[in-house]
Every structure is written in C-alpha cells, then in structure tokens.
Amino acid sequence: MEAGESLLFLLRERVGLPGSKNACEQGECGSCTVYLDGTPVCACLVAAGQAQGCEVVTVEGLADGDELHPVQEAFVEAGAVQCGFCTPGLLVAVHDLLARCDDPDEPQIREALAGNLCRCTGYEKIFDAVRLAAGRSR
Amino acid sequence: MTMTQPLTADGVGASARRPDADAKVRGDFAYSSDLWHDAMAWGATVRSPHPHARVVSVDASAALALPGVHAGLTAADVPGVNRYGLEKRDQPVLAEDVVRYVGEPVAVVAADTPELARRAAGLVEVAYEPLPALTDPERALESPALHEGGNLVRHLRIRRGALARADVVVTGEYEVGMQDQAFLGPESCLAVPAEEGVELYCSTQWLHIDQDQLAGCLALPKEHVRLTLSGVGGAFGGREDLSVQAHACLLALRLGRPVKMSYGREESFAGHVHRHPARMRYEHGATRDGRLLYVKADILLDGGAYASTSAAVTGNAACFATGPYEVPAVEIDCRSVYTNNPPAGAMRGFGAVQVCFGHESQMDKLAAALGMDPVELRLRNAVSTGSTMATGQRVEGPAPVAELLRRVADRPLPPPAADDPRLLPGGTSNSTRADRLVRGVGYGLSVKNICKSAGYDDYGTARVRLFAHEGEAVAEVHTAAAEVGQGLVTVQAQIARTELEVARVTILPADTEVGDAGTSSASRQTWMSGGAVRAACLAVRARLLERAAALLGEPAGALTIGGGAVTSSARSITLAELLAEGDVDETAVFRHRFTEALDPETGQGDAHVAYAFAAHRAVVDVDPELGSVRVVEIACAQDVGRAINPVAVEGQMHGGIAQGLGLAVMEEIRLRDGRILNPSFTDYLIPTTMDMPPTVLDILELPRPDSPYGLTGVGEPPLLSAPAAIAAAIRDAVGPAAAAALDRIPMTPEAVATAVLDA
Amino acid sequence: MTQFLSAADLRHAIELKAAHPDATLIAGGTDVMVGLNFGHRQESRLIDISRVAELREWSRDGDTVRLGAGVPYTRIVEELGGELPGLARAARTIGSAQIRNRATVGGNLGTASPAGDALPPLLAARASVEVASSRGTRAVPAREFFTGPGRSVLETDEIVTSVRLPVAAGPQQFAKLGPRNAMVIAVASVALTLDPEHRRVGCSAGSAAPTPVAAAEAEEFAAAELDWTGGELPAPVLARFGGLVAGATSPIDDLRGSAGYRRHAVAVLARRTLTWAWQELWRS
Structure with missing residues (x-):
C-alpha cells in the first residue's frame, strides 16, 4: 500500500471491496461514503495511512448476512435504485441520518443527502426510501 | 424471490422488484470499473493537449523504460482500419497525423498498476505542430476543412406549405450550452485475450455496434470479438460511442494478457461525446387570434471534431423544430458542423431538447405579443391524432397534447415560499429570505420520436428457453439489450412472467452470443427488446401447446396455459411434465413498422415510428437581485401508452426532469479554445437534493395500436420540455423587460441578475 | 512514493514539520487529497495531524473561544452555534455532511484559498490565528494572515494550532452565493458581526479578492452611522455600506463568475447581512 493513496483506492483495489464507488474522487459525489470510526466520510478524501487502526464500515457491511438492512430493503422497494452507482454511498449516508434522527422531515433529508449526487432518480424515490425505512424503524 | 409469489404476479403492469437491486444495495453488483482479473495489466491513454495540431512524432521509449510498463501503442499498432464511428467511421482509434480536439487519444500504454500506467502515459513524448483551431461553429463553413468533404456534417431542409402574411410575427435567437451526460460510473472495461480474438467486458448502450466497430479496428471476424455487458453506471447517450473499448482490446491482444482501463472523472469529460450546443434563430407568424401560420427556423449544431451521431441529431432537431403544434407552413434549415471542439453526439433528448427551448421560448413570446395566455395559445395550436407534422407525416396513435397541458395547468399551485x-x-448559504423572492410559472410542451427513424432497419432479438427445474418451469431470457439503470432487466422478466405464466424467470447477462438488440437509447429498448422477448415467449408458448396437444390428443386451440399447467376441457398436464421431454427454446426477432428517409429537398416523409409527448409546468422562486433560483415544483404529464412497470416509469420521469433542471439552470461544459475548463464535479454542477423540487407526475396510459402492450417509450420525454418550462418560469418571475435578455440556457444566477440589472 | 508521517501529538507534529519543512500537512484531507487523486499535485511527504488530540478540542475562556485547528466543521455547527454563530453559519455551508465531518478551520487557513468559507467569519470577528513551530508560538491576526491566493504568513516549519475568537457580542451573519443550492464554491460571500455594546461592526468578504478581505472602511462607516439606540437602518446608509464593502474587494473574472457580478453580489450580501443582523439585534 502507498500511504498517500486514498482509502477508497485501498478498499477497491487492494482489499477487494469495490462496493464503495469511484464517481468523482474529489468529494463531490458521495458515492464512496463509508463510516470511518462511526463517522460518514468520503473515502476518496481520506489518505489510506490516516485510516490505519480505524474501523471502516462500507456498504458491504450493512446487511446482516442474507438479511438486507432495513435501509437497503427500503431502497429496493421504493424504486430508489436505478443504475445504482450512487446507491452504496447513499445507503451509508441514510443509515447515518436515521441513526441520528428517526423521523427526519423533508428539508432535513435534503440537507443531509446534499453531498450524494444521483444522476438517474431525481432523488424522489430516494426520499421515499428514507421515509419508508424511517417509518419501519420507529 | 419470485418463488413465494403467485403465478404471473409481478407481470406486465406491476411495479416488480428489480432483479439486480439486491446486488446493487449490497455493493456486490459488478460495474465495469469493479472488474478484476488476477493477471490483468492496466491501460492508460495519452491525449492531445491541442484542439488542432499535426502529430509530428510519438515516442514511448521513456515510458517503456520503466519497469512494469509493457506496451506503448500508437496508430501504427492498430491492426485493422483505424477508424470508428456510429454513422460515419471518421474517428481514429489513435490519432494519426492530426489531432482535432483537446483530449483526443494519441497513444495508449499498459503497465502493472494503474498508478504506473498513468505515470507511463505522462512519459510518452508527443511532438505536435499546432494548427489554427476552429472553435466557433458559426465560422465552420468558411474555414479550412477539418475532414475530407468539408465542415458540414449535415444540412437538413424542411419545406412545407407557403409562408403566408401573418398578423403577428415574433423572432428570437436562442442558445443552448453544451451539456454532459455526467453518468456517475466512469468509462471502464476489461479486455481478455481469448484463444481466438478477445473477450470484452464493458459498459455500453449497444453491444453489437461496439462489436461491429471493434472487429473492423482489430481486423478480427466479428465472432472473435465477444462482448459481455458489465454493470453500467448510467448512460444517457454518453455510452453509445466507443471510449475505452478499442484501446483495451488493442493492449490486451498485444500483451496476450487481460487489460483493464478505467477513467477518472476528469478523463471521462474527454472520453465521451456531449450534447450538441445549439444556436437557433426563429420566426413565428400567427393570426391575431393565435393560430400559427408559419415557422421559420435556422439551427446550427456544433458537432465538434468527429461526426458521431450528429447527422441523426440534426434530423431530430429539424423534425421537431416547430414542436407539437400544427403549422401550415415551415421553412427549417438545420446544420451540424465540424469544429475543433470536443465531439458532440447522443444525449437523452437527442436534438429535440435544444429546439424545444427554442420553440417554447417563441410560443411564450408570441403569447405576449398577442396578449394571450401562454397555455391558451398552446392549446389552440396543439397537434392531435390525425394532425400533420412539419415533415408531412400524419400523427398516428394517441396524441393527447392538449390534455397533457391542461393536466399540468390545472394543478393547484404550491404555497408561497416559507422562511426555511x-x-x-x-439553500443553507443564507443568501436570501422569502420576502426578497419573486415567483414565476412557466410551461413547456414537447414532442420526440420513439425508436430509430428514417428507414433504419431497427430490430430487437430475444431468446427464451423454458425448462423444468425441481419440478417447476423456469424461463430463461437472453438478449443483448443493455441494462443501463432504466430497469430493462425487470421489464424483460415481467413480460416472460406474463406471457408464459411462470413465476421463475432468469435473465441471462447481455452479450453478443445472442442476436442484436439494438441500442438502449431513443426511448426504444422496452418497445424493441420487450417486443422481442414477448415474441419469443409467444413462440415458446405455441411450441408448448403443440406438445400438450399431442400428449392430450386435443387440438392446441382448445388448450389454455395457466397455473403452471396446460389444461383442456378434460385434463391438465403440468409444464414441468411437458418439459420433461426437453427444453423449449425459441429465438425471435422483433421489428417495428417501416419508416422512410426524408426527401433531401423538402424534408418530407414518414420518417418516424411514433411520437411521444410531454407537458411540464415549472414553478420557480427567483432572487432577482442575485439571480439565484430555486425550482419550487415541477409538474409533468406524459402519455406512456402502457406503464409496464409504474415505479420504473416514475423513476424515468423524475430522472429526466432532474437532467432537464440541470440544463435549465446550471449544467454546462465551458470551453475556451476548445479546452474544457470545468472537467470535474466541482465545476460541472449537476442538481443535488437541495436543487430538485418535489415533482408531480401525471401518467396517462393511452395504448398505442402498434406497440407491445400499447406502450410507448418513456425515457426521453420527461426531459424535453423541462428546461423550456423552467426558463419560462424564470422569465415570468423577473418580468418582461429582463426576460427579453434571457435567451440562453443554462440560465445561471449571473445571467439572471445581469438581465434584471440591465432591464 | 509519498512518505507518510503520522503525528501522535502536537509536539510530535511540530518536530516532524521542523524536520521536514517541505512536507504537506494533512488533517481532513478535503483539499490535499483532491490534488493527489487527480494527479495535479505530487507530495514527497505528508504529515498526518488528524490524530493530534490537542488540535481537535475547543474551549472557552471568558469571552474568548480557543478553537483547535483540527475541530471538524460538523462539530462547529453542532457545538458552537451559540458562541460563534457567524462561523457556525459559514461552517454549515461548507461542502456536504461528509466533508464537514472531516474538514477543518486549520485546513481553510493552510490552503489559504480566497474561497475558504470559514475565513470571512474569522476576519469579521477579528480572530487571531495561533501558530506553532519548534521555534515557539506566535499569534497572527486573521486579517494579516493571508498574503495571496494559496499564500499566507505561515513559515514552512509552522503549524496552525488554533484560532482565538471573541464570543459573539451581538448578531453575526454569513451569506454566500453560488450557482447551485448546495455543495458549491462561493462566487462571493460576506461575514458580518455586530457588537452593540462597543458599537463595533465587523465585515469581511470572500471569493472576491486574492485573499479574504476585511472591509475596514465599511466597518468604520457603519459603526459611525448606525443608530445604536435602536433606530431604523436608513436606505442610504445601507447602500453606502454595501458599496464600501464591494469597494474593499478586487475580484477577477473567472469560470465561476465575472468580476462585475462578484462585486455586485458582495454589495448585495453586505446590505442583506447588515439588515438581518440589525433586525436580529432589535428583535431580541
């Protein structure tokens, strides 16, 4: 590993966890959002060396075996997945949002997800998925 | 997952679950950028820094001297014809003596790691002799030719009727900037040398056209270039042309080793075509009571350095230049030209988006000149079934244009801005307050062709195999149709469930081992490949009934399929039993009705398979002092014929509206001397959650007589008139004096504020 | 190959920087990594200061907040909205939630971009920047910290350790203009503070000059002209104030906006922030 490379590169190319996505590699799209010691960050903006000794949870870590996490299930059911390239980052961001607030209103959802670009859905079904998952978790 | 569901649940008309969704939410779905082969090398591209230059020499020796760098290839290493292109093979795989745009590939290298490959690409020395660059499309026709035959790609003239003297005449000049598809998944692929030829795993919109072009470039028979679709991270037209494919194959074949290529975002901006920038001059003549008498339009499209799909985009821009209105006389000239700007090609809406901004701006101007409500003016001129379009083609099938407009116009308006x-x-930038805003409402109506046009022999192919597994009938569907996010895999499974009344359907990966599916564009794939799947299912069904008829000793016509069995008046036999004697395997080709080319002199002809229509109403809040805009709500009404999967239809509409909003207010590739100034998501802005307003959809289902299930294509219409409606709403908000200067999209805050200040 | 050095604590960080003055400090990484990922910059050495606990704390001492250079913006939004409302407002406009979870005031200072959103509030509040090196520590007024785009008074062996800001003595505003409604680099921004007790105004603009700039003349003008006993804000005062703030800028034409538009936007935002702060002052 080269310590100056990004955590995203480390995950995708060295560790074999390509679930976190590489859409912009400059923190503008959120498709590489992962938890770093419990905090959602853009993996592309973390130097690999900075993550040493930290707990990293990626989209691959959300499901419980065969059982999808309720946020994942809500994305599937609501039609929030089209091409799906933004989905891994959004799932982590929504997972975090609902962990902090179990009943976010629309402006809260919009502000919380402003860093996750989606080019397919116009976000509407993503908001539906957030509300669906929130309703079920309450 | 379909195991527990009743038969034909999740069939046509249901919002069935995507078969690929579980893998996508788990992060397990393999996009082309995720592909991996233990033995693979990485490719990287050397690109021209000049918009126009002679290539004097290319020297890869310094790159090749690095340990771990294995190849440095140039045009001389292309074994076949060093040309590709969708309509005209005018684009070199690697530049020969001349480069024609900034970012044009000149050489490719391969190395053991991606970092090393990038470094090696930087070490390839290319000597250029810069040439004068043609970057203003207005000057293309008088400038030295960039290609043999001159700088005109296509000029389409449409002439119909005689221009009459009009009571009211309005003219306008409009401009549309260069939009990027901005799909999130960067161009990438994995090429693996095979015993014969090469296997390519890639993201594309059309496997067979890639195969066809690659075979020519690689000097291989087509059957030795086998393509499999990998996960596609969005397309929107930007994956119709080749990008990494030929380069990766060249390197893999040279090395005898798998080669992966994957662009970063900056390279992606150079790696695919963009939406044609357009300059449009319009003149509309009408009677005092608001009947259109004639439309004159002169449209110039900047095609950039290579042809790509410019000719077809030119055709569309010309055909739909007058919009979904009855116009007795038209005089339309649409030209696309070569320049030294980045190549333009397909993007969702394909020429109809640009002219929609033109014709709808004109309709608003005309309404103002007549003192008439813009909705009323549109209603008065809207086409309906039986109307004649500018090309002389009669509108067949449903054309509920007036109804669509009424539906968006009759919606209650959203409440005024609150101080959140x-x-x-x-947004949270805290630049304004509700009391500083002005609200505006605008409308847009649009029309576009569905499927390929002008005599193109378009078809889809599907193979359906029915077999028994664990006592149950399973249908396996195989096509080469590209799933790019739109949900085609879902629709294929739904059709198989409905036609064969089986619960279990498997969709095989799309590849070139089955016949051509055509492109996942032109809003055609559900119609064409859906039609092919349906046809193959019907053939399978007929074979099943024949078998059952023989076994049951009754005529096939007396039998019914359902509940996992074939039943006669007396007896019943399960599908699994019927399939015990062997699988039923049928391949079908589906064609839409024939179209004809347009007359080269008059532009008249029945060139289109079908028309689709959409209406938009946009409500915006504008801060006139700063020029910033928030779109408050978009209402969209669209006739989809039949919603095969309602949730997916809504998803197409939401997404199309979002891309239209982007073009309306923020998205533009900015060029200086042919160079892209903003090749990043920091400066090429696409709408965020804070920019997209709530959308209100109104989906009409008026079945077409000539399509599978009566459906019509849904992908493009929701984008078409969204920019026009938003632009109209901004003009409405700032008032007529400032509105007059707002003749270009994207309407940036600076443009709006400047128009307000100057007014 | 980039050498990656991880600082365990502040002393260690200072030692590393002294030993490797050419090294680039990395905390949140939101600037440094962009350059590295795009291959636009090569770094021979990175010194990671994201684990330096001393940089990640803030404390209040009477009327002053000492804000560690490595406190991420999310915490500034969540924890300092009362003490430092201007900075907290600015912090909320920075990037996305993911960016705010990592990015720091120290990073904005170190990068010294005129578009750093946290910078105008520091200038408006007359903050002081604390820097440390093996030679000792020094405090630099935020208004004197920047020398040009990407340039500051920071010596190559120095590290920004904290910023000292007065606890808000009155309303504070921050407003920013960009071509998108989130996730945007400012075309122009304005920060404003009111201190009614001392009858002082602070005002600074971002993205409108080679560095963030304080609008000293505008501040003095407003301090003198405002009716601090609670009167109206006369339109001519407001207009002149906006003009003076805009006059303090020296914007250029670039991809994101023309000089003229930036100057116009600064004037508008200056008038607005003053209006809103004034309303807030007399509402309470």
Whole structure:
C-alpha cells in the first residue's frame, strides 16, 4: 500500500471491496461514503495511512448476512435504485441520518443527502426510501 | 424471490422488484470499473493537449523504460482500419497525423498498476505542430476543412406549405450550452485475450455496434470479438460511442494478457461525446387570434471534431423544430458542423431538447405579443391524432397534447415560499429570505420520436428457453439489450412472467452470443427488446401447446396455459411434465413498422415510428437581485401508452426532469479554445437534493395500436420540455423587460441578475 | 512514493514539520487529497495531524473561544452555534455532511484559498490565528494572515494550532452565493458581526479578492452611522455600506463568475447581512 493513496483506492483495489464507488474522487459525489470510526466520510478524501487502526464500515457491511438492512430493503422497494452507482454511498449516508434522527422531515433529508449526487432518480424515490425505512424503524 | 409469489404476479403492469437491486444495495453488483482479473495489466491513454495540431512524432521509449510498463501503442499498432464511428467511421482509434480536439487519444500504454500506467502515459513524448483551431461553429463553413468533404456534417431542409402574411410575427435567437451526460460510473472495461480474438467486458448502450466497430479496428471476424455487458453506471447517450473499448482490446491482444482501463472523472469529460450546443434563430407568424401560420427556423449544431451521431441529431432537431403544434407552413434549415471542439453526439433528448427551448421560448413570446395566455395559445395550436407534422407525416396513435397541458395547468399551485433557508434559493448559504423572492410559472410542451427513424432497419432479438427445474418451469431470457439503470432487466422478466405464466424467470447477462438488440437509447429498448422477448415467449408458448396437444390428443386451440399447467376441457398436464421431454427454446426477432428517409429537398416523409409527448409546468422562486433560483415544483404529464412497470416509469420521469433542471439552470461544459475548463464535479454542477423540487407526475396510459402492450417509450420525454418550462418560469418571475435578455440556457444566477440589472 | 508521517501529538507534529519543512500537512484531507487523486499535485511527504488530540478540542475562556485547528466543521455547527454563530453559519455551508465531518478551520487557513468559507467569519470577528513551530508560538491576526491566493504568513516549519475568537457580542451573519443550492464554491460571500455594546461592526468578504478581505472602511462607516439606540437602518446608509464593502474587494473574472457580478453580489450580501443582523439585534 502507498500511504498517500486514498482509502477508497485501498478498499477497491487492494482489499477487494469495490462496493464503495469511484464517481468523482474529489468529494463531490458521495458515492464512496463509508463510516470511518462511526463517522460518514468520503473515502476518496481520506489518505489510506490516516485510516490505519480505524474501523471502516462500507456498504458491504450493512446487511446482516442474507438479511438486507432495513435501509437497503427500503431502497429496493421504493424504486430508489436505478443504475445504482450512487446507491452504496447513499445507503451509508441514510443509515447515518436515521441513526441520528428517526423521523427526519423533508428539508432535513435534503440537507443531509446534499453531498450524494444521483444522476438517474431525481432523488424522489430516494426520499421515499428514507421515509419508508424511517417509518419501519420507529 | 419470485418463488413465494403467485403465478404471473409481478407481470406486465406491476411495479416488480428489480432483479439486480439486491446486488446493487449490497455493493456486490459488478460495474465495469469493479472488474478484476488476477493477471490483468492496466491501460492508460495519452491525449492531445491541442484542439488542432499535426502529430509530428510519438515516442514511448521513456515510458517503456520503466519497469512494469509493457506496451506503448500508437496508430501504427492498430491492426485493422483505424477508424470508428456510429454513422460515419471518421474517428481514429489513435490519432494519426492530426489531432482535432483537446483530449483526443494519441497513444495508449499498459503497465502493472494503474498508478504506473498513468505515470507511463505522462512519459510518452508527443511532438505536435499546432494548427489554427476552429472553435466557433458559426465560422465552420468558411474555414479550412477539418475532414475530407468539408465542415458540414449535415444540412437538413424542411419545406412545407407557403409562408403566408401573418398578423403577428415574433423572432428570437436562442442558445443552448453544451451539456454532459455526467453518468456517475466512469468509462471502464476489461479486455481478455481469448484463444481466438478477445473477450470484452464493458459498459455500453449497444453491444453489437461496439462489436461491429471493434472487429473492423482489430481486423478480427466479428465472432472473435465477444462482448459481455458489465454493470453500467448510467448512460444517457454518453455510452453509445466507443471510449475505452478499442484501446483495451488493442493492449490486451498485444500483451496476450487481460487489460483493464478505467477513467477518472476528469478523463471521462474527454472520453465521451456531449450534447450538441445549439444556436437557433426563429420566426413565428400567427393570426391575431393565435393560430400559427408559419415557422421559420435556422439551427446550427456544433458537432465538434468527429461526426458521431450528429447527422441523426440534426434530423431530430429539424423534425421537431416547430414542436407539437400544427403549422401550415415551415421553412427549417438545420446544420451540424465540424469544429475543433470536443465531439458532440447522443444525449437523452437527442436534438429535440435544444429546439424545444427554442420553440417554447417563441410560443411564450408570441403569447405576449398577442396578449394571450401562454397555455391558451398552446392549446389552440396543439397537434392531435390525425394532425400533420412539419415533415408531412400524419400523427398516428394517441396524441393527447392538449390534455397533457391542461393536466399540468390545472394543478393547484404550491404555497408561497416559507422562511426555511433549505427551501430557498441558495439553500443553507443564507443568501436570501422569502420576502426578497419573486415567483414565476412557466410551461413547456414537447414532442420526440420513439425508436430509430428514417428507414433504419431497427430490430430487437430475444431468446427464451423454458425448462423444468425441481419440478417447476423456469424461463430463461437472453438478449443483448443493455441494462443501463432504466430497469430493462425487470421489464424483460415481467413480460416472460406474463406471457408464459411462470413465476421463475432468469435473465441471462447481455452479450453478443445472442442476436442484436439494438441500442438502449431513443426511448426504444422496452418497445424493441420487450417486443422481442414477448415474441419469443409467444413462440415458446405455441411450441408448448403443440406438445400438450399431442400428449392430450386435443387440438392446441382448445388448450389454455395457466397455473403452471396446460389444461383442456378434460385434463391438465403440468409444464414441468411437458418439459420433461426437453427444453423449449425459441429465438425471435422483433421489428417495428417501416419508416422512410426524408426527401433531401423538402424534408418530407414518414420518417418516424411514433411520437411521444410531454407537458411540464415549472414553478420557480427567483432572487432577482442575485439571480439565484430555486425550482419550487415541477409538474409533468406524459402519455406512456402502457406503464409496464409504474415505479420504473416514475423513476424515468423524475430522472429526466432532474437532467432537464440541470440544463435549465446550471449544467454546462465551458470551453475556451476548445479546452474544457470545468472537467470535474466541482465545476460541472449537476442538481443535488437541495436543487430538485418535489415533482408531480401525471401518467396517462393511452395504448398505442402498434406497440407491445400499447406502450410507448418513456425515457426521453420527461426531459424535453423541462428546461423550456423552467426558463419560462424564470422569465415570468423577473418580468418582461429582463426576460427579453434571457435567451440562453443554462440560465445561471449571473445571467439572471445581469438581465434584471440591465432591464 | 509519498512518505507518510503520522503525528501522535502536537509536539510530535511540530518536530516532524521542523524536520521536514517541505512536507504537506494533512488533517481532513478535503483539499490535499483532491490534488493527489487527480494527479495535479505530487507530495514527497505528508504529515498526518488528524490524530493530534490537542488540535481537535475547543474551549472557552471568558469571552474568548480557543478553537483547535483540527475541530471538524460538523462539530462547529453542532457545538458552537451559540458562541460563534457567524462561523457556525459559514461552517454549515461548507461542502456536504461528509466533508464537514472531516474538514477543518486549520485546513481553510493552510490552503489559504480566497474561497475558504470559514475565513470571512474569522476576519469579521477579528480572530487571531495561533501558530506553532519548534521555534515557539506566535499569534497572527486573521486579517494579516493571508498574503495571496494559496499564500499566507505561515513559515514552512509552522503549524496552525488554533484560532482565538471573541464570543459573539451581538448578531453575526454569513451569506454566500453560488450557482447551485448546495455543495458549491462561493462566487462571493460576506461575514458580518455586530457588537452593540462597543458599537463595533465587523465585515469581511470572500471569493472576491486574492485573499479574504476585511472591509475596514465599511466597518468604520457603519459603526459611525448606525443608530445604536435602536433606530431604523436608513436606505442610504445601507447602500453606502454595501458599496464600501464591494469597494474593499478586487475580484477577477473567472469560470465561476465575472468580476462585475462578484462585486455586485458582495454589495448585495453586505446590505442583506447588515439588515438581518440589525433586525436580529432589535428583535431580541
């Protein structure tokens, strides 16, 4: 590993966890959002060396075996997945949002997800998925 | 997952679950950028820094001297014809003596790691002799030719009727900037040398056209270039042309080793075509009571350095230049030209988006000149079934244009802005307050062709195999149709469930081992490949009934399929039993009705398979002093014929509206001397959650007589008139004096503020 | 190959920087990594200061907040909205939630971009920047910290350790203009503070000059002209104030906006922030 490379590169190319996505590699799209010691960050903006000794949870870590996490299930059911390239980052961001607030209103959802670009859905079904998952978790 | 569901649940008309969704939410779905082969090398591209230059020499020796660098290839290493292109093979795989745009590939290298490959690409020395660059499309026709035959790609003239003297005449000049598809998944692929030829795993919109072009470039028979679709991270037209494919194959074949290529975002901006920038001059003549008498339009499209799909885009821009209106006389000239700007090609809406901004701006101007409500003016001129379009083609099938407009116009308006910064222009940037805003409402109506046009022999192919597994009938569907996010895999499974009344359907990966599916564009794939799947299912069904008839000793016509069995008046036999004697395997080709080319002199002809229509109403809040805008709500009404999967239809509409919003207010590739100034998501801005307003959809289902299930294509219409409606709403908000200067999209805050200040 | 050095604590960080003055400090990484990922910059050495606990704390001492250079913006939004409302407002406009979870005031200072959103509030509040090196520590007024785009008075062996800001003595505003409603680099921004007790105004603009700039003349003008006993804000005062703030800028034409538009936007935002702060002052 080269310590100056990004955590995203480390995950995708060295560790074999390509679930976190590489859409912009400059923190503008959120498709590489992962938890770093419990905090959602853009993996592309973390130097690999900075993550040493930290707990990293990626989209691959959300499901419980065969059982999808309720946020994942809500994305599937609501039609929030089209091409799906933004989905891994959004799932982590929504997972975090609902962990902090179990009943976010629309402006809260919009502000919380402003860093996750989606080019397919116009976000509407993503908001539906957030509300669906929130309703079920309450 | 379909195991527990009743038969034919999740069939046509249901919002069935995507078969690929579980893998996508788990992060397990393999996009082309995720592909991996233990033995693979990485490719990287050397690109021209000049918009126009002679290539004097290319020297890869310094790159090749690095340990771990294995190849440095140039045009001389292309074994076949060093040309590709969708309509005209005018684009070199690697530049020969001349480069024609900034970012044009000149050489490719391969190395053991991606970092090393990038470094090696930087070490390839290319000597250029810069040539004068043609970057203003207005000057293309008088400039030295960039290609043999001159700088005109296509000029389409449409002439119909005689221009009459009009009571009211309005003219306008409009401009549309260069939009990027901005799909999130970067161009990438994995090429693996095979015993014969090469296997390519890639993201594309059309496997067979890639195969066809690659075979020519690689000097291989087509059957030795086998393509499999990998996960596609969005397309929107930007994956119709080749990008990494030929380069990766060249390197893999040279090395005898798998080669992966994957662009970063900056390279992606150079790696695919963009939406044609357009300059349009319009003149509309009408009677005092608001009947259109004639439309004159002169449209110039900047095609950039290579042809790509410019000719077809030119055709579309010309055909739909007058919009979904009855116009007795037209005089339309649409030209696309070569320049030294980045190549333009397909993007969702394909020529109809640009002219929609033109014709709808004109309709608003005309309404103002007549003192008439813009909705009323549109209603008065809207086409309906039986109307004649500018090309002389009669509108067949449903054309509920007036109805669509009424539906969006009759919606209640959203409440006035509240003082939550997150719902105001600027969002949390705190630049304004509700009392500083002005509200505007605008409308847009649009029309576009569905499927390929002008005599193109378009078809889809599907193979359906029915077999028994664990006592149950399973249908396996195989096509080469590209799933790019739109949900085609879902639709294929739904059709198989409905036609064969089986619960279990498997969709095989799309590849070139089955016949051509055509492109996942032109809003055609559900119609064409859906039609092919349906046809193959019907053939399978007929074979099943024949078998059952023989076994049951009754005529096939007396039998019914359902509940996992074939039943006669007396007896019943399960599908699994029927399939015990062997699988039923049928391949079908589906064609739409024939179209004809347009007359080269008059532009008249029945060139289109079908028309689709959409209406938009946009409500915006504008901060006139700063020029910033928040779109408050978009209402869209669209006739989809039949919603095969309602949730997917809504998803197409939401997404199309979002891309239209982007073009309306923020998205533009900015060029200086042919160079892209903003090749990043920091400066090429696409709408965020804070920019997209709530959308109100109204989906009409008026079945077409000539398509599978009566459906019509849904992908493009929701984008078409969204920019026009938003632009109209901004003009409405700032008032007529400032509106006059707002003749270009994207309407940036600076443009709006400047128009307000100058007014 | 980039050498990656991880600082365990502040002393260690200072030692590393002294030993490797050419090294680039990395905390949140939101600037440094962009350059590295795009291959636009090569770094021979990175010194990671994201684990330096001393940089990640803030404390209040009477009327002053000492804000560690490595406190991420999310915490500034969540924890300092009362003490430092201007900075907290600015912090909320920075990037996305993911960016705010990592990015720091120290990073904005070190990068010294005129578009750093946290910078105008520091200038408006007359903050002081504390820097440390093996030679000792020094405090630099935020208004004197920047020398040009990407340039500051920071010596190559120095590290920004904290910023000292007065606890808000009155309303504070921050407003920013960009071509998108989130996730945007400012075309122009304005920060404003009111201190009614001392009858002082602070005002600074971002993205409108080679560095963030304080609008000293505008501040003095407003301090003198405002009716601090609670009167109206006369339109001519407001207009002149906006003009003076805009006059303090020296914007250029670039991809994101023309000089003229930036100057116009600064004037508008200056008038607005003053209006809103004034309303807030007399509402309470």
